[in-house]
Amino acid sequence: GGSASSGQVSRGGGGSCAFGGMGGGGRGVYAPTHVRSPLSPQQVTAEIKRAQSVVEVLRVHKRFRSAFNYIHLSATWNVLGRLAARAPAWLQQHAASAGALREDTHRLLCELDAQGLSNVAHGMAKARVTSRDMWAASW
Numbered sequence: 001g002g003s004a005s006s007g008q009v010s011r012g013g014g015g016s017c018a019f020g021g022m023g024g025g026g027r028g029v030y031a032p033t034h035v036r037s038p039l040s041p042q043q044v045t046a047e048i049k050r051a052q053s054v055v056e057v058l059r060v061h062k063r064f065r066s067a068f069n070y071i072h073l074s075a076t077w078n079v080l081g082r083l084a085a086r087a088p089a090w091l092q093q094h095a096a097s098a099g100a101l102r103e104d105t106h107r108l109l110c111e112l113d114a115q116g117l118s119n120v121a122h123g124m125a126k127a128r129v130t131s132r133d134m135w136a137a138s139w
Contacts, residue, residue: 039064041067041069041071041072044060044064044067044068044072045071045072045075047060047064048060048061048072048075048076048079049075049079051079051083052083053083053086053087054080054083054084054086054087054090054094055087055094057076057079057080057083058094058097058098058101060076061076061097061100061101061104062097062100065100065104068104068108069108069111070108070111070112070113070116071116073104073105073108073112073116073120074112074115074116074119074120075119076101076123077105077119077120077122077123077124077127078119078122078123079123080123080126080127081122081123081124081125081126081127082123082126084126084127084128085126088128090127091127091128091129105120
């Protein structure tokens with residue numbers, strides 16, 4: 001549904017998010033104007049978690065980007081953080097895909113609950129996304 005779930009972190013006053021979204025459970029930031037995925041949201045999450053390489057994670061993101069939600073974002077960064085140790089230059093090698101993920105991270109950031117935000121931050125740190133990278137502007 002479109003209502004705020006318990007545990008949702010509200011960022012900014014009056015329901016607006018400091019990062020430009022609406023915050024508070026997904027209204028406005030990711031309105032359902034996207035193309036429906038052939039898989040259920042749970043199946044998309046399972047696809048993300050099954051990825052065995054950074055390239056596979058980025059492919060799943062690209063394939064299901066139009067249906068990506070904050071849970072998928074959290075799972076993506078969790079898996080990327082785990083896999084990036086085997087591909088330390090992934091950000092530079094896959095700049096276009098990383099740019100699309102950066103856009104979605106920025107867009108969905110305000111929908112994350114505390115655990116999701118922690119997963120994203122931890123995954124970004126493990127994936128070696130640093131202030132020298134193109135991501136610095138996101139923060």
